[in-house]
Amino acid sequence: MKIKSLDELQKIREDHANKVKLRDSGNGESDKIEVLIGMATCGISSGARETLNAFIEELDHKKIDNVKVVTVGCIGYCHSEPIVQINIPGQSPVLYGNVKKDKVQIILDQHIVQGKPVDNLILKVDFERA
Amino acid sequence: MAITRTNIMICVGTGCLATESEKVLKNLELILKARGYDKEVKIIKTGCFGFCEQGPIVKIEPENVFYVRVGPKDAKDIIDEHIIKGRRVERLLYKEPFQNEGIDKQENIPFYKKQLRVALRNCGLVNPEDIYEYIALGGYEALGKAITKMSRDEVIDTVKKSCLRGRGGGGFPTGVKWEIAKAQESQVKFIICNADEGDPGAFMDRSILEGDPHSVLEAMAIGGYAIGSDKGIIYIRAEYPLAISRLKTAISQARELGLLGKNIFDTDFNFDIDIKYGAGAFVCGEETALINSCEGKRGEPNYKPPYPAQEGYWGHPTCVNNVETFANIPSIITKGPEWFTSMGTENSKGTKVFALAGKINNVGLVEVPMGITLREIIYDIGGGIQGGKKFKAVQTGGPSGGVITENELDTPIDYDSLTGIGSMMGSGGMIVMDETDNMVNIAKFYLEFTMDESCGRCTPCRIGTKRLYEMLNKITSGKATMADLDAMKQLSYMVKDGSLCGLGQTAPNPIISTMKHFWNEYVALVTDYDNPQGEGKYEAKNKIGIES
Ligand SMILES: Cc1cc2nc3c(=O)[nH]c(=O)nc-3n(C[C@H](O)[C@H](O)[C@H](O)COP(=O)(O)O)c2cc1C
Numbered sequence: 313m314k315i316k317s318l319d320e321l322q323k324i325r326e327d328h329a330n331k332v333k334l335r336d337s338g339n340g341e342s343d344k345i346e347v348l349i350g351m352a353t354c355g356i357s358s359g360a361r362e363t364l365n366a367f368i369e370e371l372d373h374k375k376i377d378n379v380k381v382v383t384v385g386c387i388g389y390c391h392s393e394p395i396v397q398i399n400i401p402g403q404s405p406v407l408y409g410n411v412k413k414d415k416v417q418i419i420l421d422q423h424i425v426q427g428k429p430v431d432n433l434i435l436k437v438d439f440e441r442a
Numbered sequence: 443m444a445i446t447r448t449n450i451m452i453c454v455g456t457g458c459l460a461t462e463s464e465k466v467l468k469n470l471e472l473i474l475k476a477r478g479y480d481k482e483v484k485i486i487k488t489g490c491f492g493f494c495e496q497g498p499i500v501k502i503e504p505e506n507v508f509y510v511r512v513g514p515k516d517a518k519d520i521i522d523e524h525i526i527k528g529r530r531v532e533r534l535l536y537k538e539p540f541q542n543e544g545i546d547k548q549e550n551i552p553f554y555k556k557q558l559r560v561a562l563r564n565c566g567l568v569n570p571e572d573i574y575e576y577i578a579l580g581g582y583e584a585l586g587k588a589i590t591k592m593s594r595d596e597v598i599d600t601v602k603k604s605c606l607r608g609r610g611g612g613g614f615p616t617g618v619k620w621e622i623a624k625a626q627e628s629q630v631k632f633i634i635c636n637a638d639e640g641d642p643g644a645f646m647d648r649s650i651l652e653g654d655p656h657s658v659l660e661a662m663a664i665g666g667y668a669i670g671s672d673k674g675i676i677y678i679r680a681e682y683p684l685a686i687s688r689l690k691t692a693i694s695q696a697r698e699l700g701l702l703g704k705n706i707f708d709t710d711f712n713f714d715i716d717i718k719y720g721a722g723a724f725v726c727g728e729e730t731a732l733i734n735s736c737e738g739k740r741g742e743p744n745y746k747p748p749y750p751a752q753e754g755y756w757g758h759p760t761c762v763n764n765v766e767t768f769a770n771i772p773s774i775i776t777k778g779p780e781w782f783t784s785m786g787t788e789n790s791k792g793t794k795v796f797a798l799a800g801k802i803n804n805v806g807l808v809e810v811p812m813g814i815t816l817r818e819i820i821y822d823i824g825g826g827i828q829g830g831k832k833f834k835a836v837q838t839g840g841p842s843g844g845v846i847t848e849n850e851l852d853t854p855i856d857y858d859s860l861t862g863i864g865s866m867m868g869s870g871g872m873i874v875m876d877e878t879d880n881m882v883n884i885a886k887f888y889l890e891f892t893m894d895e896s897c898g899r900c901t902p903c904r905i906g907t908k909r910l911y912e913m914l915n916k917i918t919s920g921k922a923t924m925a926d927l928d929a930m931k932q933l934s935y936m937v938k939d940g941s942l943c944g945l946g947q948t949a950p951n952p953i954i955s956t957m958k959h960f961w962n963e964y965v966a967l968v969t970d971y972d973n974p975q976g977e978g979k980y981e982a983k984n985k986i987g988i989e990s
Contacts, residue, residue, distance in 0.1 A: 314700030316708040318586040321577065324699075328578040334449045334504040335567055351528030365482055368447040380504040381447060383528030 333377055344380045345424060346399040352386035359412050360394040366413035370420050379424060392435055398423055409435035448483045448525060450474075451501040453566065455490035455652050456645070456684055457806075462514060463498035469517035470500075474525070483525055489653015491566035492807035493553055496536060501548065501566070508548040509534040539803070539825070553804050556823055558785065558811045560793045561609075561769040565653030570688050573695035576656040582701050584775035588664045589711050592775075597668040598624060601771065603779035605791040610636055610727075610764030611842070611869045611944075613790075613857040616771075619761060623669040623751040626759035631671035633662055634755065634762045636732060637678035637685070640724035641840030642891060643799040644871035647765035649807050650795075651678070651685035654769070655692035659715060661771035663702065666713040669761050674715040677732050679722045689717060724841075724895035728943050729754075729762040731897065742899040743943035764869070766795055786812035790856030794867070800836075800874040801828045810855070817851040820874060831876040835959070839868030841888040841895075842948030844955025845881065864955050866948075881960040882967055885952045886914040892949035903946025906937035910950060917964065920971030927964055931957060 315321050349355070349364045367381050387395045392409030396419065399405045406429050408419060415433060422430050452458075452467050467485065474480045491499045496510035502524060509520065512534055523529045535544025536551050545551050559565075568575040576582070588597050602617030623631060635658060639647040651658060662674040678686060693715055696702040704712045718736050720726045726741040733755050735741040754760025770792060774782050783791045790812040796819065799805055803825035810819060816836060820826070827833050835845040844865040846853070853859050857867050875884060893907040913930045916922045934950035941947045957964060 313698075314703075315582075316700070318583070318590055318707070321582055321586050321707075324574065325577050325580070325583075328574040330445070331572070331575050332568065332578045334446065335451070349528065351526065353527070356527070364447060365445075368445050368482070372445045382505045383448070383525075385527060385529035 329377075330372070334380075343401050344378050345401070346397075347379060347381045347424075348384045348387075348397040348399065349381065350385070350387040350393065350395040350397075351383045352390075352393075354390040355386070355393045355395065358393040362413045363394045363396065363411050363416060366416040367420070370416055374420070374425075376420075376424070389435060395435070398429075400424075400427070407435045408433045446482060446484045448505075449503040450483060450485045450520070450525070451488050451503060451566065452485060453489070453491050453497060453499040454487045455494075455565075455649060457490060457494035458497035458499060459684070461497045461511075463512075465514040466498050466500065466512050466517055469514050470521065473517055473521045477521060477526060479521070479525060486569050487571070488568065489565040489570050490562075490649040490807055491548075492557075492562065492649075492809075493536075493551075493804065494806040495804045496806075499566075500534075506548065507546045508536060508551065510536045553806070553808075553823055553825065556814060556818055557809055558793050559809050560773055560782075560785075561650060561657075561766045561795055562653070562807070562809045563773065564657060565649060568654065570653055570655055571691050573656060573692065573699065573701075576654070580776065581656055581772070582660055584772035585660045585663050585667075585701065586707050588775055589667050589709050590707050594624060594668050594670065597664060597775070600775060600779050601668070604774045604782040605779075605789075606767065606770055606774065606782065607790065607857060608764055609766035609770075609794065609869065611839070611867070613867060616763060616767055619751055619763070620665060620668050622749075623671075623759050623761040626752060628759050630673075630758045631669055632755045632758055632760040633665045633669065633671045633674045634729075634732070634736070634750075634760055635662055635674065635676040635765060635768055636727060636729065636762055637676055637682070637765050638720050638724075638727035638732060639679065639682075639765075639869065640722070640727045640895070641869055641871040642888075643797060643873050644840060644869055645797045646795040646807060646870045648682050648685050650765050650769050651682070652688055655685075655688045656696065657772055658765055658768045659689075659692055659696055659702065661768035662715060663706065663713045664771055664775060665761060665763065665768070667711055669759070671761070672712045672714070674713065675736060675755070676715060676717045677720055677726075677736060678717060679726075680719040681722050686717065686719070693717075723897070724891070725897045725943070725945050728945060731943070732762065733760060740897070742897045743945075745942065766870070787854060787856045789858055790867075794855065794870060796870045796872045798824050798872050798874070800872075801831065801876040801879070802826070802874040803828055812856045813854045815852050815854055816846060819855070819872070820851070824874070827874065827876050829876075831878065834875045834877050834879055835881065835884075836875065837865070837873045837884070837888075837952070838871070839866035839948075839951070840871040841892050842866065842944065842951055843868050844951050845875075845884070845959055847959050864958065865951075880918075881956040881963050882914065882918055885956045886911065886918060888952040889914055889949070892945065896945065896949070900940070900942040900946060902937050902940030903942065903949065906933060906941070906946065907949050909933060910937065910953060914953070917967050920967065922968050924965075924968055927957075927968065 396408045396411040500509040500512045519531045606616045607613040725731045726735045730744040731741045750760045795809045889911045893911045896903045898904045
């Protein structure tokens with residue numbers, strides 16, 4: 313297929329944006345929202361991988377691209393796995409517990425899109441200590 | 443599941459391939475598949491990250507975790523620990539010498555902190571064999587913009603305003619060269635990309651072509667449009683097989699999408715690119731010799747003028763530009779000349795890529811804004827001298843340049859100040875020497891190179907470099923007299939003044955500059971050969987830190 317105009321080029325650019333969107337140019341801090349997912353053994357056994365992939369799919373589906381989903385090791389609250397932490401630049405982090413994949417939707421809609429943390433899912437911990 | 447959550451970026455540039463990144467890649471692929479994660483995690487082959495000393499490099503995205511010296515056996519831990527369990531593999535993180543704490547993000551590693559990437563913007567970030575990735579990062583927008591929205595004069599004007607100067611060594615303003623080529627009345631014009639890169643120790647152009655070939659193709663098409671040429675040629679040395687294969691892939695992908703060929707972006711602009719191979723002669727990097735070589739003649743230079751832009755390939759106006767010069771063009775068109783002139787110094791705008799080699803800790807490829815000092819490059823980025831030894835000198839400009847000593851390390855890098863201290867910018871080779879290097883040997887190394895590479899066309903260079911080399915040999919074997927030193931100095935200036943092309947005109951520079959700064963080492967070899975003294979000056983009599 314031949315590209316005939318800048319618009320067509322733009323279209324191809326959008327169609328393939330997925331290929332490169334995970335990457336960071338390495339040129340300094342980004343202002344993206346971070347979703348941290350605990351992927352230690354206890355996390356995985358209680359469904360962290362499914363939660364992770366649900367986040368990725370939903371973000372893609374909703375075409376949200378200022379969010380970076382990052383896997384991390386044990387966060388330390390094995391009783392409440394899967395654990396998800398949301399870091400919005402300039403705000404203090406919020407920790408959610410028991411985030412099975414069916415909870416992903418609501419966290420995305422309420423917290424990430426509208427900026428309102430989902431209170432009943434929040435793990436009550438003291439961040440200074442943890 | 444079709445959506446990828448993680449990219450494993452692995453460098454398959456020449457440097458990392460040499461340290462077995464191909465095996466690492468194989469293992470990563472096998473293990474990823476075996477663990478059943480190959481749908482959600484994708485492995486991407488990239489070009490050079492520049493940190494060749496620490497290769498093979500593997501970077502995990504979006505976490506932005508940078509692993510160094512990854513061996514084939516480490517693939518298992520990267521998958522099982524990082525990909526599956528989210529835990530950093532601490533032992534593969536980069537550590538500063540004498541520090542225990544690993545650094546996980548690329549931008550926090552001192553090697554990268556002072557760098558600024560324009561020409562290398564996509565190296566390590568894209569898969570060079572996938573045109574769609576290049577497009578996804580904004581590729582070919584500059585070409586589209588240039589030919590559908592800008593007049594030819596506007597393109598030239600933009601490049602002129604950016605003050606971009608040739609990165610092949612001469613430093614001639616690129617916009618002016620394009621203007622001259624455009625002004626020629628001719629139905630047939632050519633645009634040539636000079637990818638000969640013959641400086642010992644230099645690998646900037648090679649890495650750009652291996653890591654981001656489309657940026658060069660796009661820029662050549664823009665240049666073709668500006669000067670009124672429908673034919674581009676890439677002259678590349680046959681010793682660069684990987685760069686050649688990536689270029690071929692890139693050219694055929696660009697043709698498929700109509701970004702090369704007839705009626706590009708549905709305009710009446712046609713442009714296509716051919717590759718010509720050089721046999722690896724240094725002199726063929728000189729533009730008139732290069733053109734002769736393209737025509738199938740002996741690779742010998744011609745007298746200038748006429749300049750290639752007036753009368754070049756088969757007598758037609760031909761614009762010759764360097765790979766790195768081209769790699770800067772697309773961003774200048776999309777981001778505008780003001781963006782480009784915001785970087786650099788008064789008379790040298792933008793950035794420059796250097797290949798750091800020799801006795802330096804972080805051997806590799808760096809891109810820095812013009813105006814940074816040599817000290818910053820060598821100590822902050824390069825990590826200082828290997829083995830805790832003392833710095834002695836750095837050679838810029840390859841065999842055409844000169845040595846720069848400790849006293850001048852705070853000189854800001856740009857075309858004029860490097861010439862001012864008796865060296866030159868050159869194409870970007872930067873070879874660092876320590877206290878054990880004998881400077882007469884360094885001069886001999888370069889003279890042996892230029893003697894071998896002299897094409898023989900003009901007498902001063904053919905005979906002169908040979909005699910200079912013989913004199914240096916006499917000195918290093920303890921048979922010279924003070925009169926020989928004088929004679930050598932005189933001959934150096936004669937070769938400079940009498941030679942036809944830049945090769946001979948600059949070949950004696952290493953002698954002249956080492957004599958200027960390290961005269962005592964010459965004298966010591968003449969007067970006191972059997973009694974080595976000082977800081978182990980004689981230790982390295984027959985070797986210096988680079989391979990020829
Ligand atoms: C001996 C000699 C070798 C050269 N080798 C190269 C080379 O390898 N690559 C290069 O781009 N320019 C080389 N040049 C400079 C070219 O003649 C020419 O100036 C350059 O390709 C122009 O491109 P630019 O204006 O983009 O720098 C060499 C010059 C001389 C005298």
